[in-house]
Amino acid sequence: MIKLSNGHEFEYIAASGTLGYNGKGWPHEWSLRWMGLIDPSLFTIVAKTVTFEPRKGNFKLWCPWRCIRLLPGGVINAVGLTNKGVRWWCEEVGVSVDSEKISLAGSILSNNICELAEMAQMLNDFDLVAVELNWSCPNNGTDLASNTANIIAGCEKVKEVSRFSLIAKLSVVHNIREIVPRIKGVVEAISINSVPWNVIFPNPDNDPEKESPLAHLGGGGVSGKIAQGHTWQLVKELADITSIPVIGPSIWEYGDIEAVRKKGAQAVSFGSVFLQHPCRPTRFVKRDMKENRNRN
Ligand SMILES: Cc1cc2nc3c(=O)[nH]c(=O)nc-3n(C[C@H](O)[C@H](O)[C@H](O)COP(=O)(O)O)c2cc1C
Secondary structure (H helix, E strand, O other), X not given: OEEOOOOOEEOEEEOOOOOOOOOOOOHHHHHHHHOXXXXXXXXXXXXXXXXXXXXXXXXXXXXXXXXXXXXXXXXXXXXXXXXXXXXXXXXXXXXXXXXXXXXXXXXEOOOOHHHHHHHXXXXXXXXXXXXXXXXXXXXXXXXXXXXXXXXXXXXXXXXXXXXOOEEEEEOXXXXXXXXXXXXXXXXXXXXXXXXXXXXXOOOOOOOHHHOOOOHHHOOOEEEOHHHHHHHHHXXXXXXHHOOXXXXXXXXXXXXXXXXXXXXXXXXXXXXXXXXXXXXXXHHHXXXXXXXXXXXX
């Protein structure tokens, strides 16, 4: 369980990109929500990331598989932050967020710190439970590994202007030993993004067999069970070096919840499992809550 300084407590996250911009799910998920097979009330939901300006990215509604592919035990995506921008989000989504009904965290991304701070200020008007700073999108053309100074400065700047508790979303390629000590006392939790394809499947000889199916879009990010070796290693390393609570990703089977807790995660997040097995997160959370109750 993670308790934020605003009093909001959470144990289960629906990761950014899973339940849309408002936490009620993407249109293809609505029927499952109506049937109770996806129950947003069980999760703290991170809204889909928005950028300062609208961004075309790679996603096309009529052809989602262009940039999202299902793999055995996971997903690879190169959505590239397709979104209508923060102003659209504020006008169309933010105004109807009600934390009594849904626990929604905003998610913003910019490598320009002034822009990021402006976005964070815009979110202050809404009834969110937290704000996640997405420093780790593998598909936006940034060299993630060399972004250390920007991440530290960006978190500090947003902390100055935001009224919300902050979550920093990091990547396995980040230099956590430099970043994490500097964001202690600034962010209140750390989450973990998908893993760049070439980190999981290095291909020094440029073997076409080992190429990402989304190589034409930069390679993409891998998530789900097949990313656990990397994402859970990061959970463990973070838990070893910091007291900032870590949110454990890549839950695929029920037993993964306990397994990632053992690595040091204080909450768990459901990401690409929503794409392949949309009913699992709700089923797993209900079972985990019940088994925890029985244990206590
Ligand atoms: C189709 C798709 C879209 C995503 N969009 C976002 C996004 O907008 N912002 C973000 O921070 N993460 C995004 N993610 C990453 C997930 O939130 C999550 O961090 C990632 O899938 C790793 O978790 P997992 O192994 O549990 O799936 C997206 C993932 C997928 C598969």
